[in-house]
Amino acid sequence: MSHMDSEVRPSNFIRNIIDEDLESGKHTQVQTRFPPEPNGYLHIGHAKSICLNFGIAKDYQGQCNLRFDDTNPEKEDIDYVNSIQQDVSWLGFQWSGDVRYSSNYFDQLHAYAVELIEKGLAYVCFLNGEQTREYRGTLKEPGKNSPYRDTPAAENLALFEKMRKGEFKEGECALRAKIDMASPFMCMRDPIIYRIRFAHHHQTGDKWCIYPMYDFTHCISDAIENITHSICTLEFQDNRRLYDWVLDNLNDFQAPNRTRQYEFSRLNLEYTLMSKRKLNDLVTRKLVTGWDDPRMPTIAGLRRRGYTAASIREFCLRIGVTKQDNLVEVGMLDACIREELNEYAPRAMAVLRPIKVIIENYPNATPEIINAAVHPNKEDMGTRQLAFGRELFIDAEDFKEEANKQFKRLVMGKEVRLRNAYVIKAERCDKDEQGNVTTIYCTYDADTLGKNPADGRKVKGVIHWVEASTAVAAEFRLYDRLFTETNPAVFETVDEVLNPNSLVVLHGVAEANLKHAKAEQAYQFEREGYFCADSKDSSSDRLVFNLTVPLRDSFA
Ligand code: ATP
Numbered sequence: 001m002s003h004m005d006s007e008v009r010p011s012n013f014i015r016n017i018i019d020e021d022l023e024s025g026k027h028t029q030v031q032t033r034f035p036p037e038p039n040g041y042l043h044i045g046h047a048k049s050i051c052l053n054f055g056i057a058k059d060y061q062g063q064c065n066l067r068f069d070d071t072n073p074e075k076e077d078i079d080y081v082n083s084i085q086q087d088v089s090w091l092g093f094q095w096s097g098d099v100r101y102s103s104n105y106f107d108q109l110h111a112y113a114v115e116l117i118e119k120g121l122a123y124v125c126f127l128n129g130e131q132t133r134e135y136r137g138t139l140k141e142p143g144k145n146s147p148y149r150d151t152p153a154a155e156n157l158a159l160f161e162k163m164r165k166g167e168f169k170e171g172e173c174a175l176r177a178k179i180d181m182a183s184p185f186m187c188m189r190d191p192i193i194y195r196i197r198f199a200h201h202h203q204t205g206d207k208w209c210i211y212p213m214y215d216f217t218h219c220i221s222d223a224i225e226n227i228t229h230s231i232c233t234l235e236f237q238d239n240r241r242l243y244d245w246v247l248d249n250l251n252d253f254q255a256p257n258r259t260r261q262y263e264f265s266r267l268n269l270e271y272t273l274m275s276k277r278k279l280n281d282l283v284t285r286k287l288v289t290g291w292d293d294p295r296m297p298t299i300a301g302l303r304r305r306g307y308t309a310a311s312i313r314e315f316c317l318r319i320g321v322t323k324q325d326n327l328v329e330v331g332m333l334d335a336c337i338r339e340e341l342n343e344y345a346p347r348a349m350a351v352l353r354p355i356k357v358i359i360e361n362y363p364n365a366t367p368e369i370i371n372a373a374v375h376p377n378k379e380d381m382g383t384r385q386l387a388f389g390r391e392l393f394i395d396a397e398d399f400k401e402e403a404n405k406q407f408k409r410l411v412m413g414k415e416v417r418l419r420n421a422y423v424i425k426a427e428r429c430d431k432d433e434q435g436n437v438t439t440i441y442c443t444y445d446a447d448t449l450g451k452n453p454a455d456g457r458k459v460k461g462v463i464h465w466v467e468a469s470t471a472v473a474a475e476f477r478l479y480d481r482l483f484t485e486t487n488p489a490v491f492e493t494v495d496e497v498l499n500p501n502s503l504v505v506l507h508g509v510a511e512a513n514l515k516h517a518k519a520e521q522a523y524q525f526e527r528e529g530y531f532c533a534d535s536k537d538s539s540s541d542r543l544v545f546n547l548t549v550p551l552r553d554s555f556a
């Protein structure tokens with residue numbers, strides 16, 4: 001799909017099962033699905049599930065559906081529906097046919113609920129929330145049967161119809177599956193399968209005031225879509241019993257090769273939160289600028305930050321798919337993007353903390369043009385033009401009046417090489433009242449251009465620079481991890497683990513070639529890191545660059 005994607009087909013326990021199912025003839029065609037709830041933006045954890053489900057469909061010439069599990073109208077939003085589609089496409093995947101919604105099946109789900117009632121396997125229960133909890137029992141103690149459990153089917157049918165018609169209040173009653181109040185699996189203790197909600201739904205409008213519960217909906221939606229391998233995360237392991245019970249009791253789903261569920265461990269990433277509830281909290285309390293804030297672990301945030309789809313796919317490949325709990329090092333994600341950008345990102349120079357340099361012996365009044373490689377070891381990427389003149393900017397951190405040999409940059413009375421240009425020597429400097437250096441006066445050696453590094457001079461240090469009269473002003477947003485703790489999920493609130501320095505904004509300059517930098521196009525700003533223009537705030541009038549990831553080491 002892209003230069004970055006590994007050629008190797010991943011191997012994991014789910015693919016092994018699929019291999020067996022194809023070999024035994026249980027299935028002839030693989031059908032998977034990715035089933036997000038449209039109640040937030042997708043994050044890097046979802047990317048793992050997307051790469052798994054769509055990746056399997058692709059490698060086995062099967063199909064993968066995109067299905068919104070939209071059974072909670074109050075928490076859902078059409079903005080999420082749209083962003084999720086955009087993110088899946090951006091990641092490089094195409095779902096089979098039209099986007100699907102569980103709400104497409106509300107009529108069928110209702111009919112299946114009626115079927116269960118008719119079979120004496122579901123009843124309308126009038127216990128209130130507190131009583132229902134009380135009757136449910138605990139992990140150590142069995143529950144008690146609801147007094148409504150033995151209502152005759154005909155009566156339940158009438159009551160369920162009254163629910164549908166809006167003749168009961170929200171919370172007054174609910175439809176429950178009649179399974180086993182003593183089951184060691186809590187999800188089997190007569191779970192609610194339909195509840196009353198007088199809520200407008202983004203797909204079905206005001207047609208319904210009863211909505212099916214997720215567990216009832218999910219398994220039936222999978223079965224309706226003939227999903228062969230229903231892949232989900234481990235927290236749904238127990239629920240599999242309920243899913244099987246529902247399908248076992250519906251006439252339409254008796255095929256021996258119907259949907260089966262397989263669970264894998266979810267991705268946890270260091271210094272990152274994956275809970276949509278907590279991410280939503282960050283957004284609504286404006287602790288970040290939005291779901292696509294470049295510090296967010298969302299696909300939209302990573303993209304805006306400068307991560308490529310290929311690097312995210314590569315990351316998902318490297319972490320693998322198992323049933324083991326895990327906390328993946330952030331360095332793994334960084335490595336994927338660095339490897340790609342080191343190879344493909346054009347080089348450029350930007351000075352983040354500018355300080356003026358005046359080359360006093362430079363003869364020309366106007367700048368000269370120097371050709372520089374776009375990439376140090378990729379000739380096919382061509383060259384770019386750099387202006388060089390009497391006045392330049394270098395980074396304030398690259399100059400010291402006095403320093404030991406470890407400091408291989410510009411020191412008073414010593415030489416340094418300007419990247420792509422000449423060797424200069426610092427002669428004297430101006431300072432402001434606080435003693436900060438404001439201007440460095442230098443001389444240059446006109447013989448050293450283009451001879452780097454083999455001009456026989458013992459100049460170790462190389463620093464980057466930007467010519468002053470052609471420089472473009474730019475804002476640089478330097479991001480650090482959003483949380484101070486490796487596993488922020490174990491803390492009660494986000495506030496106690498938020499990194500106050502997750503964003504540092506610097507105002508500097510960039511070489512003129514960057515004036516028209518396109519959003520999301522990565523550059524390596526030499527000696528600083530990989531950056532891209534911000535897709536929301538950057539324009540040719542106001543350049544804003546996001547730090548994607550720092551360089552592991554600089555060329556100097
Ligand atoms: P919430 O945080 O609201 O509980 P969720 O993260 O489970 O929700 P869904 O929209 O239900 O969000 O997720 C869609 C799919 O993505 C599910 O199959 C889910 O198992 C998978 N998924 C979600 N988070 C992760 C994760 N961290 N790692 C791998 N898969 C994930």
Ligand code: MG
Nearest residue numbers: 035036037069
């Ligand atoms: Mg979920």
